[in-house]
Amino acid sequence: EAQVTQNPRYLITVTGKKLTVTCSQNMNHEYMSWYRQDPGLGLRQIYYSMNVEVTDKGDVPEGYKVSRKEKRNFPLILESPSPNQTSLYFCATSIYQGSGYEQYFGPGTRLTVT
Amino acid sequence: SQKIEQNSEALNIQEGKTATLTCNYTNYSPAYLQWYRQDPGRGPVFLLLIRENEKEKRKERLKVTFDTTLKQSLFHITASQPADSATYLCALDPRSGGGADGLTFGKGTHLIIQP
Numbered sequence: 001e002a003q004v005t006q007n008p009r010y011l012i013t014v015t016g017k018k019l020t021v022t023c024s025q026n027m028n029h030e031y032m033s034w035y036r037q038d039p040g041l042g043l044r045q046i047y048y049s050m051n052v053e054v055t056d057k058g059d060v061p062e063g064y065k066v067s068r069k070e071k072r073n074f075p076l077i078l079e080s081p082s083p084n085q086t087s088l089y090f091c092a093t094s095i096y097q098g099s100g101y102e103q104y105f106g107p108g109t110r111l112t113v114t
Numbered sequence: 115s116q117k118i119e120q121n122s123e124a125l126n127i128q129e130g131k132t133a134t135l136t137c138n139y140t141n142y143s144p145a146y147l148q149w150y151r152q153d154p155g156r157g158p159v160f161l162l163l164i165r166e167n168e169k170e171k172r173k174e175r176l177k178v179t180f181d182t183t184l185k186q187s188l189f190h191i192t193a194s195q196p197a198d199s200a201t202y203l204c205a206l207d208p209r210s211g212g213g214a215d216g217l218t219f220g221k222g223t224h225l226i227i228q229p
Binding site: 004033035040041042043044045088090092101102103104105106107108110 | 146148150155156157158159160163203205207217219220221222
């Protein structure tokens with residue numbers, strides 16, 4: 001079954017404690033992205049990756065890091081989380097389907113930073 | 115930068131009627147416009163994509179129109195059902211090549227289909 005998996009699904013942590021949210025896909029898609037979703041602000045892109053070892057900043061990259069060492073994995077790293085990073089995070093992959101790119105989203109990770 | 119406007123108020127529609135959602139954008143016209151459905155606590159699910167040179171696209175009970183003159187897309191659900199209740203997101207991709215790096219999402223419209 002084609003899917004995008006994220007772990008953990010829920011996380012409560014404290015300010016400053018480094019954490020990693022993993023994202024894995026089994027669809028062999030080249031493109032992967034991270035988004036955060038906040039009430040009233042909608043979905044905003046954090047980072048994206050066009051392929052292995054190719055990453056770039058999205059609209060709200062401050063406080064986040066990513067890496068793309070393998071095609072299937074795209075972890076999101078918060079080196080020193082702060083309360084303003086409390087949010088719902090989504091990983092997404094996309095592939096060209098002949099008439100454009102469709103994005104496939106993971107189930108989400110709800111992060112609370114106290 | 116691209117600004118996208120979707121009706122932030124919930125849209126209440128009676129079952130069986132056609133629901134019409136609006137997506138307006140400013141600045142440049144996107145090469146692609148996409149619609150997603152999102153249920154509470156879940157990731158968005160891709161529904162339809164329409165290109166700038168297409169006026170209309172259909173998929174089962176769904177229809178999307180794209181008017182680059184008005185800078186507007188309309189999303190229609192015909193014969194609506196309570197199971198269609200969800201938040202619907204419009205997303206724009208400004209580049210003809212598409213890809214993961216260019217999508218800008220609207221904040222979504224919450225659709226409620228009343229039985």
